[in-house]
Amino acid sequence: MEIRLIDTNMNTLSRRRFLQIMDSLAACLPASSLAGNALAEAGLGSVASSRGLLYGSVVRGTSLMNDPTYAAVFARECRLVVSALEMQWRGVSPTPTSTNFSRADAVHAWASKHDFKFRGHALVWHGQVPTWFAEVPDGDAAIRALRDHVHAMCSHFAGRIHSWDVVNEAIQMGDRVDGLRDTVFLEKIGPDYLDIAFRTAREADGQALLTLNEFGLEYHDGDGRRRRRAMLDIVDGFRRRNTPIDAIGIQSHLATDYNWKLDDRSLADFLKEISDRGLKIMVTELDVVDRGSPSDIPTRDAEVASLYRRYLDVVLDNRATIGVVTWGLTDKDSWITRGDRPEFRRSDGLSARPLPLDDRFRRKPAYDAIAEAFRAAPLR
Ligand code: XIL
Numbered sequence: 001m002e003i004r005l006i007d008t009n010m011n012t013l014s015r016r017r018f019l020q021i022m023d024s025l026a027a028c029l030p031a032s033s034l035a036g037n038a039l040a041e042a043g044l045g046s047v048a049s050s051r052g053l054l055y056g057s058v059v060r061g062t063s064l065m066n067d068p069t070y071a072a073v074f075a076r077e078c079r080l081v082v083s084a085l086e087m088q089w090r091g092v093s094p095t096p097t098s099t100n101f102s103r104a105d106a107v108h109a110w111a112s113k114h115d116f117k118f119r120g121h122a123l124v125w126h127g128q129v130p131t132w133f134a135e136v137p138d139g140d141a142a143i144r145a146l147r148d149h150v151h152a153m154c155s156h157f158a159g160r161i162h163s164w165d166v167v168n169e170a171i172q173m174g175d176r177v178d179g180l181r182d183t184v185f186l187e188k189i190g191p192d193y194l195d196i197a198f199r200t201a202r203e204a205d206g207q208a209l210l211t212l213n214e215f216g217l218e219y220h221d222g223d224g225r226r227r228r229r230a231m232l233d234i235v236d237g238f239r240r241r242n243t244p245i246d247a248i249g250i251q252s253h254l255a256t257d258y259n260w261k262l263d264d265r266s267l268a269d270f271l272k273e274i275s276d277r278g279l280k281i282m283v284t285e286l287d288v289v290d291r292g293s294p295s296d297i298p299t300r301d302a303e304v305a306s307l308y309r310r311y312l313d314v315v316l317d318n319r320a321t322i323g324v325v326t327w328g329l330t331d332k333d334s335w336i337t338r339g340d341r342p343e344f345r346r347s348d349g350l351s352a353r354p355l356p357l358d359d360r361f362r363r364k365p366a367y368d369a370i371a372e373a374f375r376a377a378p379l380r
Contacts, residue, residue: 096136252315319378
């Protein structure tokens with residue numbers, strides 16, 4: 001039997017036109033009905049796990065609790081949940097003597113209900129220090145405060161957490177030969193703050209993967225090369241001093257207009273330097289800034305997707321890479337789209353399309369690219 005699709009003028013529709021119409025109809029539906037339909041399909045997390053890999057995303061705890069569609073899509077796509085906002089030191093300890101884990105606990109409860117792994121970002125990060133920390137009287141008080149914080153967080157989640165970003169963004173190429181960023185931790189404690197944080201984390205939790213998380217390691221320009229060197233020097237220093245560390249987190253904020261400085265070979269060599277030192281690798285904050293790509297959405301999405309695929313092929317080829325985290329799941333749920341960083345804005349004024357799902361939870365070419373990279377990855 002032949003089924004013919006006809007339009008209002010009784011013209012036969014091509015399959016392509018039919019799909020276009022269905023797509024625009026779908027765009028008019030409430031997102032919840034779309035997510036409901038798509039729920040039956042396996043998500044990125046299950047594709048990843050079929051290759052022994054982990055996939056997940058950073059989550060917004062409030063959306064997880066209040067937006068059933070968001071939560072359903074999250075549950076479908078992920079196997080790992082990253083809590084960031086809810087983990088911020090300044091939020092957990094607004095005063096030196098208070099700790100409030102309730103927001104992080106709520107995300108953890110959701111993760112364990114779904115049998116997902118849980119990842120904490122970040123224990124020590126200059127971007128989220130409580131104001132009182134800058135006012136501690138001296139170095140000893142700063143060490144005590146840092147240790148108390150790391151200990152409190154790690155022991156609270158001990159045995160219930162997959163991994164921690166123990167220190168985030170410790171590197172910034174400036175005047176120092178070691179490449180350490182000039183932060184309040186460096187100022188008050190000195191370079192030892194890194195060892196202190198990792199040792200304290202291990203004392204409090206013998207199981208969680210302790211990660212040093214960093215950006216700017218992805219590219220092969222002068223800055224990227226120096227950052228890679230600084231990272232390996234930190235790891236080598238840890239090894240000499242017997243400071244525990246399990247993994248390097250490569251943030252992986254990519255951009256289509258930086259493709260010229262992505263060099264597959266040197267990236268693979270750098271990752272091998274890490275795995276040769278016995279460390280695991282995680283892609284921890286993957287997304288793609290599309291500011292350098294055209295306005296036309298199919299072309300733009302194709303460029304973003306091909307960068308996802310190219311990058312993941314290199315990173316997943318190293319068997320020390322255990323998993324991939326995207327920095328959000330949907331385009332509207334991204335720091336790139338929110339526009340807090342002017343350098344991410346598009347000159348045509350259109351909103352960015354950096355993540356695997358669009359702002360109505362529909363899968364994009366980037367989604368397929370990630371899934372295909374997982375499928376092509378060597379089995380762990
Ligand atoms: C971003 C968050 O996504 C935003 O919501 C926040 O306003 C700024 O920080 N590197 C990191 C992340 O380690 O914590 C940052 O996340 C993105 C860059």
